Amino acid sequence: MTTQVEYWRWTESRYTNPEVDWRKASTITAGIDVGSVSSKAAVMADNEILAYGLMRTGSNSPDSALNAINRAIEGTGLTMKDIKFIVGTGYGRINIPFAGKAITEIACHARGANYIWGPVVRTILDMGGQDCKAIHCDEKGKVTAFLMNDKCAAGTGRGMEVFADLLQVPITQVGEMSLQVDKEPPPVSSTCVVFAKSEGIGLLRQGWSKNMVLAAYCSAMAHRVVTLLERIGMEKEFVLTGGISKNIGVVSRLEKELGIQAVPLPKDQKFDPQLAGAIGGALFARDLLAKSRKAF
Amino acid sequence: MLSRLGRFFVLSTSYIANYGYADGSGEYYVSIDSEKCNACGECIPACPMHIFQVEEDDYGDMAAVVKESHRKSLKYVCAPCKPTSGVRNLPCQKACKPGAIVHSW
Structure with missing residues (x-):
């Protein structure tokens, strides 16, 4: 039997920021970006990225979103219950049952790029x-x-x-x-x-x-x-x-x-630029949570 | 003072939304300037193809948008208002008092 090689197949990955202790954080939020090809989840503890997961999107948006968030929190000791607010974004954003709000990937990418590269990005x-x-x-x-x-x-x-x-x-x-x-x-x-x-x-x-x-x-x-x-x-x-x-x-x-060089990734930066949408979503989630807490 | 502050706030959240696409035959974008758009909704009945709707954007402001279902077919959807003899007085642009709607073709 010959094995079929799938040349389009890229490796799924995850990352935990070793410098962040989520147990000390006051708010934990997440952004899930269910794209057409990959699903990304970024978990944020206060203002720092705690972990992320980068997975392939399946035929079903809710499953793909769950898959990505589970991969992100894997090994961190976090459970879904610890995440106080989730923003969904991307192509499949309307079909994420556990997301508190759906925001377009356009707003999320801008926000995420601003976080990754800093305020210079235009x-x-x-x-x-x-x-x-x-x-x-x-x-x-x-x-x-x-x-x-x-x-x-x-x-x-x-x-x-x-x-x-x-x-x-x-x-x-x-x-x-x-x-x-x-x-x-x-x-x-x-x-x-x-x-x-x-x-x-x-x-x-x-x-x-x-x-x-x-x-x-x-x-x-x-x-x-x-x-x-x-x-x-x-x-x-x-x-x-x-x-x-x-x-x-x-x-x-x-x-x-x-005739322009793209702004390089900051040196201490370990985030994949593919995560920009999910990071933006997590930042929106953090703001929305702060806003709702203020309201009560 | 308040109105001036209000205007400053509007300015700081404004953006130009380009709805549409480019393909081998050209670029077909209807853009809406959120700074000018006052979400009055006059464009909705004005458009014979009903491509507009007013909805809340990501920053919590109301603005007119091109419906998702029409974004990939604007070349054809807008064709009845664009005779080959020359485009004059597009109904959407005529209805939009602040002049927020621009067509790229």
Whole structure:
């Protein structure tokens, strides 16, 4: 029997911040971001991130959300009862039964990016599994303009999955491999992922190497999202979130095209930029809880 | 003084929401400026395709939005108001007194 390799499959992960003792915290809140491809949960003790879980989304939003939060609290000694307020966000946010409020991922990403990179951040590009969002925010992480494209898979993780599968390259290595080319090839010309795949097959037939085809696709993806950024107002304090932000092949080509370097992650930062939405959700949860306590 | 403070508050929470998409044929966005939008709801009956609704946003303010069900088909939904002979007097823009609605195409 041969084993089927799934090239799109990335590793699920979790993280606990060793410097935070939740038993000393006065409030524990969480944000759950159920995306189209990955589900993220971030648990916050007062103002610090305590733990997070990054899992794949299944066919069912409530289960995916539960899966992510359970993975986040695994080994921390926390139980669901200790979490005082949960905000749901992302594609599946309306279907999270234990979330106290649903907030759009746009507001959450802006808030989370503001927390991760600090108040300098103005332009955020979230390249997710099935959509691409360009967000402009102020120094408090409040949205000042946004644009979301979820009609088409070009410029999203789904598009990259198609190419990983076509070329039989694990998705996490696509970025690195696409940079190992002698000469930068012209970008894949088709916008549509289905046509782009056909074009990729054509290029392979012409004798292009895998790396060359990946380079052509990464560069097409970078080119595609530039127009989104221009529409909402591109500023040099620019960061990337979402799964594609970990693909160095797309990020470096985007930086080159924009002529701007993305703000690097702070040195002591251990959070995955894919968690920005969940972290933003946890921050909103903390504020909402404080507000409701004040009201009583 | 109070009204000035009020206005400052509105300014600090304002944003431009772009609803729509870009595909191979062009960019189709209806944008609503929340600073200008006073959530009066005049756009709702004005639009022959009923694409607008007024709802609470993430920051607790009321604003007009394009319904989720129409966001991926604006090119076609808005087509009856955009004859090829030239776009004049879009009903939504005419109804919106503060001028918060802008079409990208």
